[in-house]
Amino acid sequence: MMENIEGKLKNLxxxxxGNDYSLKSLSLIVNSPRISPIEATSVWQKTLTGxxxxxxxxxxxxxxxxxxxxxxxxxxxxxxxFLPGLNDKNISAEADQINQSININLNEIKYxxxxxxxxxxxxxxxxxxxxxxxxxxxxxxxVETIDQLLNDLVK
Amino acid sequence: MLDNEQNIIEKAIHGDEKAFGLLYSHYxxxxxxxxxxxxSKREEAEDLTHQVFLKAWQSIERFTxxxxxxxxxxxxxxxxxxxxxxRTQKIELDIEEVPEIASEDKKxxxxxxxxxxxxxxxxxxxQLNPDQQDVIIxxxxxxxxxxxxxxxxxxxxxxxxxxxxxxxxxLRNILEK
Numbered sequence: 337m338m339e340n341i342e343g344k345l346k347n348l349x350x351x352x353x354g355n356d357y358s359l360k361s362l363s364l365i366v367n368s369p370r371i372s373p374i375e376a377t378s379v380w381q382k383t384l385t386g387x388x389x390x391x392x393x394x395x396x397x398x399x400x401x402x403x404x405x406x407x408x409x410x411x412x413x414x415x416x417x418f419l420p421g422l423n424d425k426n427i428s429a430e431a432d433q434i435n436q437s438i439n440i441n442l443n444e445i446k447y448x449x450x451x452x453x454x455x456x457x458x459x460x461x462x463x464x465x466x467x468x469x470x471x472x473x474x475x476x477x478x479v480e481t482i483d484q485l486l487n488d489l490v491k
Numbered sequence: 492m493l494d495n496e497q498n499i500i501e502k503a504i505h506g507d508e509k510a511f512g513l514l515y516s517h518y519x520x521x522x523x524x525x526x527x528x529x530x531s532k533r534e535e536a537e538d539l540t541h542q543v544f545l546k547a548w549q550s551i552e553r554f555t556x557x558x559x560x561x562x563x564x565x566x567x568x569x570x571x572x573x574x575x576x577x578r579t580q581k582i583e584l585d586i587e588e589v590p591e592i593a594s595e596d597k598k599x600x601x602x603x604x605x606x607x608x609x610x611x612x613x614x615x616x617x618q619l620n621p622d623q624q625d626v627i628i629x630x631x632x633x634x635x636x637x638x639x640x641x642x643x644x645x646x647x648x649x650x651x652x653x654x655x656x657x658x659x660x661x662l663r664n665i666l667e668k
């Protein structure tokens with residue numbers, strides 16, 4: 337039975353397309369537009385070859401330049417040193433400002449202490465010495481000292 | 492396979508119309524048979540066969556990269572064409588819905604001189620599933636090797652042999668009914 341089926345199947349090989357159809361079909365096919373693979377390959381190869389030598393070097397150089405510039409730019413923009421709060425000049429200026437304010441405060445304290453002591457000692461010396469001349473000289477020296485202290489504070 | 496086929500293919504790739512004509516003359520009848528047995532309509536089989544070889548002509552350079560026998564490559568294209576027809580026209584393989592070829596085209600019937608047995612077996616083939624149809628046509632009508640069939644169907648040769656065994660069994664059952 338199996339051999340019989342195989343024999344019957346082989347009979348189907350007699351199915352064939354018409355000659356007219358085959359000729360017409362082949363004619364239409366070979367006359368249809370087609371990009372020659374050889375042309376396509378040669379165009380592709382030419383493009384690649386052109387790129388390989390001169391353009392390759394130029395492209396590589398341009399790439400290196402772009403990377404270098406990008407690195408510099410990123411270093412400037414992203415670097416923590418670029419932040420205004422961390423700039424050297426700004427930091428030293430700020431430190432100077434703080435120093436100055438501390439100095440001013442110390443001078444004020446010194447002024448207040450000294451002027452208080454001078455006033456106290458002047459009043460004591462006036463109460464001990466009854467002479468007007470001595471009193472005048474003591475007061476004027478105290479005033480000079482306090483003026484000096486004020487000058488130091490204003491500086 | 493044609494004598495010196497590789498050389499002919501190379502020429503066809505370079506646009507040699509005569510070389511392509513040789514390939515066409517050699518492979519067109521089997522591709523036509525493959526499509527015709529599966530679809531049963533002569534006009535449709537002619538149109539699809541034309542499409543298969545048009546695609547082959549336009550993209551034969553791609554064939555070289557696939558490392559297939561030309562027959563397997565052409566069957567792949569043909570198979571995809573038939574699948575597209577199945578999808579678009581929703582062809583049912585049920586025997587009740589497949590018209591008799593004899594009544595469909597008397598000229599073809601006369602030309603191929605089919606007797607009742609041949610008609611019966613052709614109708615029986617259409618009742619198999621698509622893979623079984625492909626294997627039966629390629630193996631027993633076109634006498635392709637299991638390796639060539641495997642490449643055309645993207646299956647292993649073992650799978651092809653299993654399909655072949657089941658297809659023959661099914662075919663025998665159908666014919667014995």
